[in-house]
Amino acid sequence: MLKVIMLSAALLVLLVVTAGVSVAESSVDLPGFISIKGGQSHILALGDDGTVWGWGLNSEGRIGIEQNDVIVTQPARVEGVSNVTAIDSFFSDSMALRDDGTVWVWGESSRYFKNDSVGLQVPVQVPGISGVRQVVCGQWYGIALRDDGTVWAWGSNDHGQLGDGTQVSAHYYTTPVQVPGLSEVRLIATNGGTIFAVKADGVWAWGATHEAMTGWSGMGKKVYTSKPIQVVSLPGIVSCAVNNEQLYMVTENGEVWVKDGTSNGSLIPSRVFGLQDILLVNAGISHVVALGRDGSVYAWGENDHGQIGDGTTTDRQTPYKVDVPPAKTVFAGYYQTFIIDENDDLWGWGRDEIGELGAGKSQARTLPVKASFNGDAITPIETATTSTVTSQPQINTVTGQPASGPGFGANIIVVLGCLSITAILISRYAGGKR
Template structure:
């Protein structure tokens, strides 16, 4: 047992000094504070622990910092995540105590971190923080429908002609409505008239349009037997059979991609250009493995092409290449049913795909792009018919970017300061810069920031509109509002809103 001393014994006299000589050896459970002439007093003051708000880091990691203090000094720090085994927490001396920093590989959905501080007397303080981690988007946008995840619950709104809102009918909703059939949702992916959700348990759920089997609800064929594809639309979320370890998903216009926990990828849906990556051009209404891909951390789907980011920072693409979509330095009109590495790209940390153009974010905060460039969506300072870009080029004037997004013929880039910048098609105000009808080609002198938004956590690009989720939980939309796509019943229908308006979440 350790004891702490208040006043040196040579300054004491009488009984106090005698007591100091008789150092206790049988007292347990607390340190003793010696004072001149005083009887031993236990140290009952527990340490203090201050935790910062966790910040998401790309590729399933969360960073957290903190400070632990105690009146006699912190003896030991430990931590554990989601009830797991306790681990020693390294710290450094700082004003007020011991400073520490953690970068955690968390699970999708709800997480709880506990940090324990102990002093020499055995006093203990536990500080905990809970946070939600998404391996994929917490907000997503399709053709004219949107959705967001809050506390594991999914809310949807907008057009619903194919049941893409998951509410059991085909009636449009101008206001966000909870999807009662799903809980513990970790991330979502919307595109066109189809929706996909990943639950915290790794299961995959799909609903909406299904003409090409993009819901993945069919049964794999049996040799020698006829196969009838499942192409029936669903207006309620339905679990994709056989997938129990998914961490994120992405949707193309009529096909789906799912990233599994082991870094492999499966796909289902339309496959006329080989966008499923299984070596064929046969549509699949059930999941098939994408050939040759391992250690993948992010997926993106376009019109009829697909893209994957690997942990080593390389980018791989497959499917349609008629606008140089695959970044191989040339265009062609043949199917590419197997992934191929995009040449000249390294150190990539995020990817996005529009209709037929692609974006790649580098570790230095710059962005490369390639593919269709009719509206300047590649961001190389040009745009128009016949100006496709067949190999990655740097987007002009963009620096300090932390995430990229795309759909249709426009692109969005989120900067480290939480502001959002756009380039490409803007006929419906989908760049959110206060103007509409004018395309922006990433001219660094042009005012292409989304008006009035900062401190954004997540962003989504729909076909003709955008969504931005702030860190305080407020959600905003801009662009074309039709059938409630901007989630606000006070807005005029079939009208462009070139500046962000609040989505009316419950």
């Protein structure tokens, strides 16, 4: 249901002055970004100095700033965590791995690790785990790969995410547990519901997945497996990414392979033709981006928001070479695509409703645009006095999960006018594709 609020220009000026949010002004030099990750409506960037920055919608503290329900269009520094080597995010959660092997979280799920006196925007350490070399953030859970090749999980276990043979929906597990039966793991990945672990002999999976993804024949129905099972037999995997229904893998020789989880998918991986000498892949909700060893960028899949970068909104079933400068890394957001080029410039294309691309607000950008971050720093929306945005999901207990289930958060679209500012708030809904 759409809720419309009219905010006077004077009130908006007052809110900007009193917001108290620390963001990067145009005169402040940002670090070089080396990694980009994105949740439903927010973007995180890892600086080459180990700092973490965020922009987009800050709801439930996901960007790491105190002021809630604001749109941040210039990078805001995430305070309270430093010396970071890796980041990840999903929905309204954010996660960081420090150089000492510890894991830190902020955003909606961080409420389970702290008392009410500490805000959700303050990073908190996940207890009971260290020596971590990779982290992935799922839907109300986290997964860590340790230096010894073991995999550890915490959070919600309603789909068997802990991988220990149990499936319990009434608790949020704050202490990481080791996933039994897995060793010598090289990489981990998740699409929010299914967890994948890459070993020398292929890929193992557990959680909520499709029958075809598990290797079982069927009609593509979603199933739950609470213990890791092998889903792909393919040696030499160096990169993997997963979207809603496909698992993509890059092998040592630069080939790209896909395991289809839809009802008409093959039970064995198939080669993605038209690609060679690929270094890594990344996947959004329903599109994929690949980085070549020469810095070339390829994208394919759904294109309803222009996330392919070909100047259209027409879906592409085969890889399209995007016209961008040579890239050092690529990232597929929910409905966006980002690259960092050889000059450390950030480029993006796709959905840009609240300034996710760092180039001002636009409904969609079908061609790459360089991030400039030269707009207004923040647009605060004081929803507490309006009753127009639904409240946060109810928390049953300290170790419980939200009674209403995982939500995407409120999307805020600000339309600038001559005499007033109209804010259209699309209320929170739990799950589903927009």
